[in-house]
Amino acid sequence: MKFSLQSVMPYMNMGGIQSLSSAKHGELCLFFCETLKEEITHIFHNLSAPKGTRLFFYPHYCTAGKFKNEHVETFFSEHMHPEKSGLLFGDKSLSKRDILPTNITSVGPDTCHALVAPIELIQDLASKGNYVIFPGWLLNWERYVTEMGLNPSVPTTFFSSSLRGIILLDTGLIAVSEDIIRSFEKFTGLPVTTLKTGTSYLTAIVKTEICNWRIKQINDLDEIRNQSPLQSYATQMAVISLISEVASVNEESEVISRIFIMFQSLFAPEKIEYLPYTSSGPEEIRIFPPGGSVPSSELLFIGLERDYYLLDDNHGFIISIRHKKMILGVLGIFGVSVPDRIREYLNLTLSMTSFLGLAINNSRLWGEIQKIKRELEDANDKLRDNNEDLLTLTLKLQASNQELITSRKKIEDSEEFIKTIVNSANIGIMVLDKDARVLFYNPEMERIFGLKFEPMKGKVVFEFFPHLDKNGTYPYFSKAVAGEKIVAPDLEMHFQSRDHSTWISSIFVPVYDKDLSIIGVTNYVFDITDRKESEQELMRAYEALKVSQNKLAILSSVTRHDILNKVMVIYGYSELLLATTTDEAEKKNLKNILTAGNDIKTLITFTKEYQELGMQKPVWMRIGEVMNRPSIKSILRGFELSVQEIPIEIYVDPMFEKVMYNLIDNSHRHGQEVSAITISAEQSGDDYRIVYADDGTGISEEEKNLIFKQGHGKNTGMGLFLIREILDITKISIRECGTPGKGATFEMLIPKDSWRRISQK
Known part of the structure; x- marks a missing residue:
């Protein structure tokens, strides 16, 4: 940067130049x-x-x-x-x-x-x-x-x-x-x-532009005070030329070199020294000309405390170079060519310190700018290196963005549709915050509870429904706020706005934000009044049926008792006649009568057992507990029984004990050489399979599909038929799948709704 004639120098005054500041x-x-x-x-x-x-x-x-x-x-x-x-x-x-x-x-x-x-x-x-x-x-x-x-x-x-x-x-x-x-x-x-x-x-x-402006301001100063025009012109031209050299460079090291040259040209000293000072403290001293004597460090350090210091022999001086009161360095001039003009040299130098400080400060700013520029260029190079990946990613992002825009459009188009679905749902939907304030409440909720949404919006729901107090659904709401999904039991509620009771079932589900923090609860409410009324009607019909069944059972019991009494009369007279007659034909006929009477007695006993089927509700039973009952143990009679640990309960008619009794009785009657019985179980898809097996003679292939029919068999033909009827009450099937000659195997298949795992508790 070049300077005009009056850019730097104010007026010469008594052998010196005033400060530019x-x-x-x-x-x-x-x-x-x-x-x-x-x-x-x-x-x-x-x-x-x-x-x-x-x-x-x-x-x-x-x-x-x-x-x-x-x-x-x-x-x-x-x-x-x-x-x-x-x-x-x-x-x-x-x-x-x-x-x-x-x-x-x-x-x-x-x-x-x-x-x-x-x-x-x-x-x-x-x-x-x-x-x-x-x-x-x-x-x-x-x-x-x-x-x-x-x-x-x-x-x-x-x-x-x-x-x-x-x-x-x-x-x-x-x-x-x-x-x-x-x-x-x-x-x-x-x-x-x-x-x-x-x-x-x-x-x-x-910063750089402000510094350039200040330099230009200096360059534009146009006042020249009282001084000999020729002397002022010559002095200023010399100094301006040298200052121009200083201002034309950016690197700090080069600025200092130009300052050395400037003062060497002005004062012809034997030696010039410069002590740089930064935020980290003093740095290494520079000497001009290079390779000179040992640095005068003690003298230079005086400049850190004082603006200038004149040497005792008038052959030099020390000045501090500052910018806005911040010290940038100390300059030492030693062995000037004309000691008598030392004060003129000092004044001239002092007049230039503001500019020198500005030049050095600008060079440091320039260095910072270059550092930042290099960092940005390095970052730019990295950006260029990754340009292809960025371009590919950009294209993918654009494609994804277009898909996102399309998806958003679809979402926006479907908002009204979703709103219609929610508002027309026959399920009550209510959204609560963590403090149980109502945030949303669809029309079905308005119908169920008889209250409009607007008056409830932002209010605590329990203020409107005293039925939902701490003895009602409040504990379920609290559990949902804690993170559980709660299916509340059926609740009967009566609302003053209606003339009948309303039954509801309710589900409480936590609502999470994007950070998986719970922010509220969604309550789904189902109006089950019709179902409950149907159940109550069914229960009344069931009770009526039970009364009828009890009356029928009494009648059947009396009838069976009278029949058995008559059979016993026939049986007794036949025994007496059999003991007194000697005619073989009569004996044979009497024995047939006794056999028929015994069969009648067995059939009457079976009708009693069959009548009891379905009279009581099914219950959950464990196979191991059933096999330990006295009636089962009494019929084993020396059999070795092995029962696998079965981790489930089955839903069966209370007469399930008769199923296991009849299976063991069947092994007794038809297995011939049975010595061991094994009961095992395994899961089969959604179902569970329970297997009863003995080590007897087994059942022939032609008999497998006949043994469960009523009346088939060598005894009464009712044992396996009754087993099938008991199991069928809860949809459990049974079949024989053993190998003839290796023992009988009965497989009971329990459907998924008729078994459950035993709780660890």
Whole structure:
């Protein structure tokens, strides 16, 4: 950067030059797009801006389809006066419209986005079909798209027709909710991808431009005070030329080298030393010319405490170089060529310390900018390396997004349908929060309970239903809030709004949020009044039937008793006649009469047992307990019995004991050489199979399908028939599946509704 003649030097005064810090720069105004307001306000205290600098944020015009020049002119004219200086950051399109005041300079990158990230990265994102936005823009996207002539409430293809995605440059200062992001994605039909940038790059850019402005202010100073024109001109030209060399470089090490050369040219000292000072403390001393004597470190350290120090022999001096009271380093000049002019040299050097401090500070800022730039370039390189994957992923995301949009459309289209289903369901549905306040209540609930939803909305449900107190359904609600799914027992309730009792059954189910935390309870209520009334009617019919059966049983018992009495008379007289007669033909006839009488007695006994079938409700029984009953043990008579541990209970008629008794009796009568009986069980799909087996002679193939028929068999033919009839009451089937000659095997198949596992408790 070159300087004009009066850029750096105020007036020569008594052999010295006054400090540059006395120059007046005028008030500085900084203009930024309103979408960066939060970021600029946050970093302002780190910008090293001159005292009195003011911030302004112009309206966002980049996306406005109805841009008005007079509107822009009015905004800037209201905030700028001729005595002020203004810097416009980012939107250089405004300066190209020739409508900005002449005292506003457009600085920095061409676009606002390049203030936050390198222009190369922004251009690369744009070239791949991405629309770049700030958090401040996204928070107000509905206003901005409205200014573009679009309706924010109606999704558009304006963006998706030419773009692939939305990139959000996240500076880390504004929290944008997921709801806002989702609503903007729905509007544009494009996915939003977040790129974290921070504010370091923005801070460095703005700092640099402010520093450039201050240098320009120095360059524009045009007052020359009382001094010989020729002397002033010669002095200033020499110093300006040397300062220009210092200002033309960016690296700190190069700035220090140029400072060495400048003072070597001005004072021709024997040696120049510089002690850098950073936030970490003093660093290694630099010496000019290189390879000179040992550094004068003790003298240089004086500069850390004092602004300057004149050596006793007038051959040199020590000065501290500062920027805004922050010390940056200490400069030592030793062995000047003309000791008599040492104070003139000192004054000249003191007049330049502000600029030297600014130059060194700028070089350090430049170093920070370069570091940030390299980090961003590294990040950009990584982005490029992953570009193909990102592009593929973007295409997949676009396809998925399109599917999502279609799915959302279907969901939106079906909302009314679902609402209709819920409201027309013949199941009462009520949703409660964890405090039992009513959140939802469908029409079926209104019908069941006789209360409308609106008066109950947000109220505790137990205030409206005293029937649902702590002795009613409150414990079930509490268990559901604790995470259990509860099926409450049938409840009878009477409501004052009706003239009859209402029966309901109820289910309480916890409601979870996306983090699987319980946020409420859904209560499903079923009106079972009709069913209960039917059951009660059935129960009354059952009781009437039971009375009739009891009367019939009494009649049958009396009849059986009278028949058995008559049979005993026949049996007794036949025995007497058999004992007194000697005629063989008569004896044979009498024996036949006795046999017939015994058969009648057996049949009468069977009718008693058969009459008892179904007289009592089925019960749950365990096979092991049945086999330990006295009647079973009495008939085993020396058989070895092996009963497998069976982990289930079966639902059977109370006469199931007769089933096991008759099976053992059958082994006695027909098994011939039976010595062992085994009872085992196993699950077969949804059913359970119980197997009774003996080691006798077995049953022939032609007999297998006949033995369960009434009257078939060598004795009464009623034993296995009765077994089948008892089991059939609860839909249990039985068959013989043994191998003839190896023993009889009876398999009982228990359907899934007639068995249950034994509780561990």
